[in-house]
Amino acid sequence: MDARAIVPRVVADASRSRDATLRSRVDRIIARAVPSLVCLDRDGVINADVGVPGVTDVKQFTLLPGAARAIGALNDAGATVCVVTNQTAVGKGLMEESYLTNVVHEEMRRALASEDARAKISGGIYYAIKVKSEPCERRKPAPGMILEACDANGVDASRCAFVGDTVTDMQAAGRAGARRLLVCTGYGAIMGEALRRNNVALPTRMLSRVDDPTMSFPDECFPMDVYEDLAHCVECILAE
16 A cells, blocks of 8 residues: 555544543543532522521522522533532421422422523432531531432542531531532621632632631631632632
């Protein structure tokens, strides 16, 4: 065979090989960057926080701007999304558990799908109802619900990220071994205001208590990444 006919074929084969290698590298980078499981706190992250004792009437449930779009983007990226939330109003007798699951959480699913058809809570909803005076390994800051979510979805905690707005959220994530992501909505607004006063732009990574202008997060909460809101958080972690 003429060598001149062989050369283009060799070049083409080499090009395909390089393309395959590049695609493989990109796939590995994406796999490392996007958490396999993203656990979301509910009040103050997905919906507006109405204060203690929380949402006890479905009329109080309002999605935060961009939340549905963010959850949809996570699903598109191949991440499993679940909700991990303390709902002690049930334990206090202020709301029936059936109302929480059949009315409030059904409204959450409906509202998310209404704003973005891709926004699905595919990994389940985990909630703790015991009051603070009762010992509980599930209620945050305990890691029980996050570990349950990881186990149910077949994900190691090191491949899980937890998005929350409170100290107890970050404590639970740290104790579970998950990545800690704080948003400055809900109770996280206090952190956002403190960072703005110190001219710290978001996103920012806090490595220790020295970086915390509020001095309210214990050592187990670090390292912790801080974002404006859920939409900003998801945009950033998908761009890493």
